[in-house]
Amino acid sequence: SKYDNLKVESARRLLQNGSNWMYAPDGTWQNPLPGAIETLLIAKGPAILPEIETVFAGLTEIPDNIAEMLIRFIGREVYPFFLSRFRLFLKEGFHDKTHDVYRALAGLQQAVRLLTRLDVHEFSAELWPLAKQPFKKLSELAAVSLAKLGDKATPQATQLLSDKKAEVRETGALLLSLIGTEAALIPLHDALHAETNDDARDLM
Numbered sequence: 297s298k299y300d301n302l303k304v305e306s307a308r309r310l311l312q313n314g315s316n317w318m319y320a321p322d323g324t325w326q327n328p329l330p331g332a333i334e335t336l337l338i339a340k341g342p343a344i345l346p347e348i349e350t351v352f353a354g355l356t357e358i359p360d361n362i363a364e365m366l367i368r369f370i371g372r373e374v375y376p377f378f379l380s381r382f383r384l385f386l387k388e389g390f391h392d393k394t395h396d397v398y399r400a401l402a403g404l405q406q407a408v409r410l411l412t413r414l415d416v417h418e419f420s421a422e423l424w425p426l427a428k429q430p431f432k433k434l435s436e437l438a439a440v441s442l443a444k445l446g447d448k449a450t451p452q453a454t455q456l457l458s459d460k461k462a463e464v465r466e467t468g469a470l471l472l473s474l475i476g477t478e479a480a481l482i483p484l485h486d487a488l489h490a491e492t493n494d495d496a497r498d499l500m
């Protein structure tokens with residue numbers, strides 16, 4: 297209908313203007329962006345995603361209510377968008393060092409949380425390299441996420457226990473302890489006798 301078309305065009309203009317707070321009739325300040333995005337998702341579905349990506353391209357985190365909305369309305373089709381943000385923050389914060397590490401970490405944490413919800417099995421290919429990162433918050437983030445795979449992660453987690461770097465062995469021990477099954481705990485206990493690093497031994 298003409299009303300619906302006008303509503304969609306109004307929502308699109310709000311989206312293009314970004315997160316602009318407005319003074320509402322009830323005397324409060326309100327951000328109309330979530331409502332505009334919901335209107336566009338209902339009307340346009342995944343086709344509106346490129347425009348949404350542009351709005352949040354420069355932001356460290358997507359507001360949680362909007363991230364949840366994207367998953368609810370688009371589902372698995374939003375995976376590439378979240379994955380691109382994960383790779384960007386990883387590159388900028390931990391490879392190129394063009395951004396503040398802790399700012400990049402905040403963006404990474406959100407991306408990992410959302411991607412793990414959508415498809416932890418596919419995303420695991422991105423997480424395993426993180427498990428070997430020297431930055432502890434990254435390796436712990438990877439371990440907590442990979443533990444959601446259960447015993448499917450046990451063989452690769454066990455391999456981490458024989459890495460030459462103590463911090464990688466520590467991550468392997470953390471991951472196996474988080475998996476917590478008998479199959480995961482056996483190699484963990486076996487490695488305990490050979491481990492020389494106190495932090496890794498404490499996790500075992």
